[in-house]
Amino acid sequence: MIDCQGLTKQYGHLRAVDDLTFRVQPGEVLGFLGPNGAGKTTTMRIVAGFLPATDGRVTVCGFDVEAQATDAKRRIGYLPEGAPCYPEMTPRTFLEFIASAREVPPQKRKARLDEVFQLLHLEKVLDQTIDTLSKGYKRRVGLAQAIVHDPEVLILDEPTDGLDPNQKHEVRELIGRMAKSKIIVISTHLLEEVEAVCNRAIIIAHGKILADDTPQGLAGRVPSRRLDEVFRSITGGASA
Numbered sequence: 001m002i003d004c005q006g007l008t009k010q011y012g013h014l015r016a017v018d019d020l021t022f023r024v025q026p027g028e029v030l031g032f033l034g035p036n037g038a039g040k041t042t043t044m045r046i047v048a049g050f051l052p053a054t055d056g057r058v059t060v061c062g063f064d065v066e067a068q069a070t071d072a073k074r075r076i077g078y079l080p081e082g083a084p085c086y087p088e089m090t091p092r093t094f095l096e097f098i099a100s101a102r103e104v105p106p107q108k109r110k111a112r113l114d115e116v117f118q119l120l121h122l123e124k125v126l127d128q129t130i131d132t133l134s135k136g137y138k139r140r141v142g143l144a145q146a147i148v149h150d151p152e153v154l155i156l157d158e159p160t161d162g163l164d165p166n167q168k169h170e171v172r173e174l175i176g177r178m179a180k181s182k183i184i185v186i187s188t189h190l191l192e193e194v195e196a197v198c199n200r201a202i203i204i205a206h207g208k209i210l211a212d213d214t215p216q217g218l219a220g221r222v223p224s225r226r227l228d229e230v231f232r233s234i235t236g237g238a239s240a
Contacts, residue, residue, distance in 0.1 A: 001025055002047060002153060002183055006056035009042050009207075016042045018207035019056070024200075026152075029179045031198035031215070032187040035235055039207040040187045041081055041157055047185065048078040048155045060153055074103075077151035079159055083142025087131035091122050091141045094130060095148055102149035112148065119174060120144045135162035143171065147178070154184045160193060172197045191228050195219075205235045 002024040009017040017039045024030050032040045045051035047058050049065040049072055058065045063072040085094055095116065099109050117123055120140040125133055130141060139162045146154060159175070160168040175184060175197045188194060194201050195215050203211040203218075211218060211234050218230045 001059075001061065002185070003059045004043075004047065004056070005058075007043065007046060007053050007058065008055040009039075009046060009051070010054040016207055017046070017053070020204070020207070020209060022202060022209065022212065024183050024185060026181075026183055027179065028200050029175065029184045029186065029198045031194035031201040032185060032204070033191070033194060033201055033231060034204040038205045040204060042207075043204070044155050044157055044185065044187055045080070048076055048080075049073050050078070050080070074149075075152045077146035077149065077154045079142050079146040079154075079156045081157045083139060083145075085130045085138065085141055085145075088129055090127050090129055091133075091137075091144070092126040094141065095144055098145045099148050104149050112150070116144050116148050119147075121170070136164060136167050139163055140167070140171075152182060154178065154182055156184065157187045158189065159186060160188075160190070168193075191231060203231060203234050210234050 004023070005021050007017050007020040008015065020043060032044065034040050042051065046053050047060070047065065049069050052066060060072045061075045063075070065072045089097070095113055096109075099113055104112055117126060120143060122137070122140060122144060125137050130138060133141070139160075143156070143159055146156065160171050163171060172193065175186070178184065186193070186198065198215055201211070201213060201215050201218055202209055221230050221233075
């Protein structure tokens with residue numbers, strides 16, 4: 001379980017995250033929605049242990065992400081915004097390095113890497129340098145590094161950014177399959193993505209939670225049952 005209690009992040013006079021409290025249970029795919037600057041990415045960085053909170057507490061699978069950082073991070077796969085990689089490395093060598101750093105047992109490493117290569121359809125580009133890859137393939141490599149150690153929790157910041165429609169469909173199907181055994185949190189600007197893969201959605205703005213419901217429950221709040229209209233009504237017309 002992810003348990004966030006009173007999360008706050010202050011940058012000088014700016015409060016990017018304002019006293020957020022929520023829990024995510026196994027089997028849930030939580031979509032994090034909000035206009036630009038709402039606090040989505042900041043919250044995800046705190047949950048993943050990459051950014052300390054000013055106040056509040058996060059536990060992942062029972063481990064405090066600050067006080068027990070190593071134990072918590074072993075259980076997390078994190079795809080950050082932009083998914084930074086080493087551009088001079090190939091996907092093969094980069095993911096071999098990540099598998100080693102993530103302590104995938106040596107006797108299981110090759111089989112796990114082969115499985116991830118196939119899941120993300122990386123076979124054709126494994127021996128190109130990452131700086132020569134398209135944005136879509138770079139995003140796939142970023143997603144591969146997040147799942148290579150088969151974590152219990154996935155924190156995915158815009159996982160389909162830069163992918164073409166077919167690739168988006170494939171990644172959404174992969175997320176759907178993984179959701180059966182993992183906790184998944186997705187930040188997205190795509191309302192159709194929430195409807196396609198999430199069974200719960202949180203809408204935030206100005207660092208505060210404005211709504212927390214299933215996509216279907218949110219859609220039921222307006223006569224048209226369109227999630228984009230719900231979003232506009234809740235956030236005062238801001239775009240996702």
